[in-house]
Amino acid sequence: MASKTKLFKNVIINSLIFVYLSIVGFSLFNYRSHCVFTSPSTLLRLPHLDKSDNGKCRVDLDKLELIKVDIFTAPEFDFILEKNHHVKKGGVSKPVGCSALQKVAIIVPYRDRLHHLKILLNRLHAMLVKQLIEYRIFVIEQSGLDKFNRGKLMNIGYLEALKFGDFDCFVFHDADLLPENDQNLYMCDQHARHLSSAIDEMRYHVMYYNYAGGVIAINRENYQRINGYSNFYWGWGNEDDDLSARIQETGLLITRPPESIGRFKMVRHAKLSRAEHGNELFFGWRGRWPEDGLNDIVGMNYTVLHFSDEPLFTNITVNIGSRPKTMPNHDSTQESLFWFLKFYYP
Ligand code: BGC
Ligand code: MN
Secondary structure, eight states: HHHHHHHHHHHHHHHHHHHHHHHHHHHHHHHHHHHEEOOOGGGGGOOGGOOOOBBOOOOOOOGBBBOOEEEEEEEHHHHHHOOOOTBBBTTOOOOOSBOOOOOEEEEESSSOOHHHHHHHHHHHHHHHHHHOOOOEEEEEEEOOOOOOOOOHHHHHHHHHHHTTTOOOOEEEEETTTEEEESSSSOOSSSEEOOOOOOEETTSSSSSSOOOOEEEEEEEHHHHTHHHSOOOOSSSSSHHHHHHHHHHHHTOOEEEEEETTTTTTEEOOOOOOOOOHHHHHHTHHHHHHGGGSSSTTTTTOOOOEEEEEOOSSSSSEEEEEEOOSSOOOOOOOOOOOOOHHHHHHOO
């Protein structure tokens, strides 16, 4: 009798070990096929940058370091300007004495977060000058009281930025995230570079490997290929997951700086709860993808209400319309529950 119980115990334990190892193996395999950690130094040796080396800026990463960022005190604009003489009207800057490797547009979707914006601009201008980046900061402000549509604001930012210059790289940036490490180069590679690989609020890890929220840098060609963000997510949640799925299905990787470099602090604010149809919409992302994004004439409908070259940023205030009363129905292309769970696998 005793030996039977022992045998039973062994079978259970071995089965559990087997299941555990399978899950670990599966997750490692899954992770490696979609995401990879790469050092910022890879951004300095990209093949397309080799054309002419003459006069190109050389960034010495060893001279850049982890900075203590203060997320509680918001400096006044005048103070920020005083400390950052390199910044020109519109929040524009470029290195002196060498030519930058990429021209970067920083797109910040925004509404009613002046406190965050001050803290962010103070940090970004100080960091980007050290990284020898040629850039312009665009604050894309949603007017009205409808739910915030982060994805659509990003698409608008992309299109509007191209009216200002021939940008190679777009950094889509939440207003409440502050990079801690100057080594985290705000540049694009040939994939999609998720710069916020370690947010303090997520205990300095990504919550799930397909996470693409926070701060992500995508080059112009790839942003066109993935058709930008979806315009359909009104309210908090899932629009970044939709983007991640687009990246993955286009055959691009999510590359990330190592966690020690991709560190960000999040400015504290009240958390919103997930939009009512968020997950539902995401289940049907694939069916919408070809027509929902940059190429969507109806979804991309917007008007610029206000434009100004502020001393530290370019402000573009837009009327983006309001959330459609009925949600699109794409039942034929719903993802399976397995796909969904696998997507959010930690
Ligand atoms: C949401 C994302 C969000 C992430 C981290 C997910 O469940 O769908 O939009 O960025 O959680 O908070
Ligand atoms: Mn936030």
